[in-house]
Amino acid sequence: MPESPEALYARVTASGLNRTDVAAEATFPWQVVDGTLEPKPLAPPAAEPVARTGADGCPICASLPTERTIWENDDFFVSRMFRPSGLLILFLQTKQHIDFTELDDDLAAATGRWEVILCRIVERLPHVAQTYVIRFGSGAEHLHLWFVARPDGFPQIRGSLGLEYDEILPPIPEEVLGPDLHEIARELATHGGRARV
Amino acid sequence: MPESPEEFYARISAAAGADGRLPLPDMSDWRQFPWEVVDGTLVAKVLQPPVDAEEPREGTDPCRVCRSYGSDRTIWENDHFFVSMLGSHSLPLVLFLQTKEHLDFPELDDDLAAECGRLEVTLCRIMEALPHIGRVHVMRIGDGAEHMHDWFIARPERFAQIIGSLAVEWDEILPPVPEEIRRADAHEVARHLATHDGRALV
Ligand SMILES: [Zn+2]
Numbered sequence A: 001m002p003e004s005p006e007a008l009y010a011r012v013t014a015s016g017l018n019r020t021d022v023a024a025e026a027t028f029p030w031q032v033v034d035g036t037l038e039p040k041p042l043a044p045p046a047a048e049p050v051a052r053t054g055a056d057g058c059p060i061c062a063s064l065p066t067e068r069t070i071w072e073n074d075d076f077f078v079s080r081m082f083r084p085s086g087l088l089i090l091f092l093q094t095k096q097h098i099d100f101t102e103l104d105d106d107l108a109a110a111t112g113r114w115e116v117i118l119c120r121i122v123e124r125l126p127h128v129a130q131t132y133v134i135r136f137g138s139g140a141e142h143l144h145l146w147f148v149a150r151p152d153g154f155p156q157i158r159g160s161l162g163l164e165y166d167e168i169l170p171p172i173p174e175e176v177l178g179p180d181l182h183e184i185a186r187e188l189a190t191h192g193g194r195a196r197v
Numbered sequence B: 001m002p003e004s005p006e007e008f009y010a011r012i013s014a015a016a017g018a019d020g021r022l023p024l025p026d027m028s029d030w031r032q033f034p035w036e037v038v039d040g041t042l043v044a045k046v047l048q049p050p051v052d053a054e055e056p057r058e059g060t061d062p063c064r065v066c067r068s069y070g071s072d073r074t075i076w077e078n079d080h081f082f083v084s085m086l087g088s089h090s091l092p093l094v095l096f097l098q099t100k101e102h103l104d105f106p107e108l109d110d111d112l113a114a115e116c117g118r119l120e121v122t123l124c125r126i127m128e129a130l131p132h133i134g135r136v137h138v139m140r141i142g143d144g145a146e147h148m149h150d151w152f153i154a155r156p157e158r159f160a161q162i163i164g165s166l167a168v169e170w171d172e173i174l175p176p177v178p179e180e181i182r183r184a185d186a187h188e189v190a191r192h193l194a195t196h197d198g199r200a201l202v
């Protein structure tokens, strides 16, 4: 089960927050000038859109047979986050290399049903306040929906900015995360498909 | 049609003034804003101890989402869902997909979940096909109100800074999209959506 708010707070206090390099990313919107926080100036538009990872060397296609996959059925698979993370994060992905906007009616309906089922399962875990379901799609064209569990009891970690705590908080210990992933996969498999952890 | 990246940039540059600096938005005062400046350096705010009980989300009494149905923000409906505009936004287009019934996202039954999935894909596809839109983010956050409301946030194309999970913060930083542009785009989206299902209300 996920840590209680008190256990999470104790661990964060003991290890300290990550020296996150989020702030160094090109997409980070803020900067400090003369000691004051301000939005970065917007740079002019580029001539070409930022390219996404396509079918060639697609990390999502490549991840299917790996141990990151916790569940699969004929059309979809669910993976754990690709790096250590401060929040419980899962991905729902198609087995076929297609973009979200390319889903046909049947796959779109199945996506909707799995979104609700997975959201419900994660949200029912103890100490999870809310589960965000998000399609960005700016990094890779292959469909990957984010499921981000927000911990209960921290008013600072709430709403769309809550996602940033994935990199700010120290990573969830494997002995906490592993059993939660197993539990989620087992519950998903009661609705269909096969648990892989 | 949404502004081209060049038009978008020209409008923002005009609002920013000569040094290119936009004013610091209210967002930086939010409790949920994760950053602060300490000794001239940007750092993550210290995490405060957990509270005994979180502030509840908006429930049924009164529910902003229920009340908004039928207002001039509603642009499309079918028997189970309706689509609304956000009151004001700075990214090119921000719409909500909502159930007519007061239900939370995890409470959707199998049929509504399937219909929700189809509408998410259709609406995302329509918005992404508008000129000058880079990508459409589809988000269920659900922290503010329990009544299901999926966000559809269109980000502009060709701005390397406005991309990915942080793109939504620019909606607070940039000046709002002019009313006549966003209304016309919402009408276009509603008209397209109605060729698949339901009725356009604008
Ligand atoms: Zn792929």
Ligand SMILES: [Zn+2]
Residues within 6 Å of the ligand: B059, B060, B063, B064, B065, B066, B067, B101, B102, B103, B147
């Ligand atoms: Zn309601």
